[in-house]
Amino acid sequence: MKYIPTIGLEVHCQVKTNSKMFCACPTSFGDEPNTNTCPTCLGLPGALPVLNQRAIEKTLLAGLLLGCGSPPISKWDRKNYFYPDMPKNYQTTQMDLPLCIGGGVPLYDHNYPKDYQKNIANPGKVVRLNRIHLEEDVAKSTHLAKTSLVDFNRAGTPLMEIVSEPDLGSAEETFAYIKTLQQILIYGDISDADMEKGQLRCDVNISIRKHEDDPLGERVELKNLNSISAVRRAIHYEIERQSADLDKGIGQEQSTWRWDDDLGESQMMRSKEDAHDYRYFPCPDLLPIRTEPLLEMVRPHVPELPHEKSDRFIKDYKLTTYDASVLTSERPLSDYFETVATTTQAPPKKAANWVINNLLGILKENNTAITESPIKAESTAGVLSLVEAGTISANQAKELFAALWDQPEADPASLAKEMGFEPADNSAIDGFIDEAIANNPRQVEEIKGGNEKLINFLTGQVMKASKGKANPKLVTDAIREKLL
Secondary structure: OOOEEEEEEEEEEEOOOOEOOOOOOEOOOOOOOOOOOOOOOOOOOOOOOOOOHHHHHHHHHHHHHOOOEOOOEEOOEEEEOOOOOOOOOEEEEOOOOOOEEOOEEEOOHHHOOHHHHHHOOOOOOEEEEEEEEEEEOOOEEEEOOOOEEEEOOOOOOEEEEEEEOOOEOOHHHHHHHHHHHHHHHHHOOOOOOOHHHOOEEEEEEEEEEOOOOOOOOOOEEEEEEOOHHHHHHHHHHHHHHHHHHHHOOOOOOOEEEEEEOOOOEEEEEEEOOOHHHHOOEEOOOOOOEEHHHHHHHHHHHOOOOHHHHHHHHHHHHOOOHHHHHHHOOOHHHHHHHHHHHHHOOOOHHHHHHHHHHHHHHHHHHOOOOHHHOOOOHHHHHHHHHHHHOOOOOHHHHHHHHHHHHHOOOOOHHHHHHHOOOOOOOHHHHHHHHHHHHHHOHHHHHHHHOOOHHHHHHHHHHHHHHOOOOOOHHHHHHHHHHHHO
């Protein structure tokens, strides 16, 4: 590229709590508009705020997950501006003493776009964070042709703002950053981080310059980005737009632009305000807090992070990097696999293959989340143990697994018997093997001559004769022993 892009993100993430940041109104999604409100979140005169301790704890936990530090004292400020979605005409937020400072977000390779994963420019990159502060969310505005609708149910919901340093250099790195951050926040049960529900939103700041030694260009902020793929498209467009302007000698100015995903273009909204435009001052209604006692409360709740769990799966269970990345993509999925791996007689690698291919396959087919799977991990472990013991074949295991979806409370071994999956008598299997060898002399000669692939043909003949009850691996081993 002729120009070097520099990208920084402000990610707004709703904290998972039962009540709002400064009042007892419930947090919810999809309720009737303007039903979860009170004088405090509506900004009525005389209403006073009360801090939500759980929101503060979860924000500090997010800081620990991302390697942030915390100042001894954290305080609350008022950010003054007038919008219809902020009824008080100010937002209670944090400016100079936020809850979390510094830290970083590692970019997991598997979180890059699929078409980019073989050409990652900076594998293992960690994007530095500037801060994480806690504030209240604004109301939700819906703009129609001639009017706007405002729903105050969302106003006052605890909202973390995670501000990165300008460390990102491409749309693909930004894509991986958001996906990784989303994954870590869900792992810590800090937020559901669902962009479709507005629980995770981001503003992207982009500037371009010709050379590394040049000062950063004027930054343009992009808003209205409601999906990770939209972020990628918007960044590519904006880099091209700014580059074309600079080629024509048109300079950029600090400004805010709106992304229209339907049109695939950004549109100018306003010149960008600086901090002094908001006239920040300390909130007179809220006392500062000491962070250390709260940090000590949340430290025991720091979970094993995805990259730490992935490294352990590779080391302890001898999994491939790919398998480990898939199994740790969701915390419930990793817990499911680990239960299977530690309770089945089958090797961990076979357990991983089954969970990735069979379990995730049937979940996708039925549009079901791992947390809603009717087949429990213990049942999956039981199916794999039956295969490992030679009681049922791999194909029979697939049929049994499908039957367990409809009968999740059934014992796998008992259900296998009901389905007629009892192993055939060994002496009968030996007879079928001898019969297959006797009936196929040409194939036997070729096998003895070195064409070992034909052993699979004889195995197939035995499986037909046994009506699928024989274990194909044991049959293949027996044929090999007899002929070779």
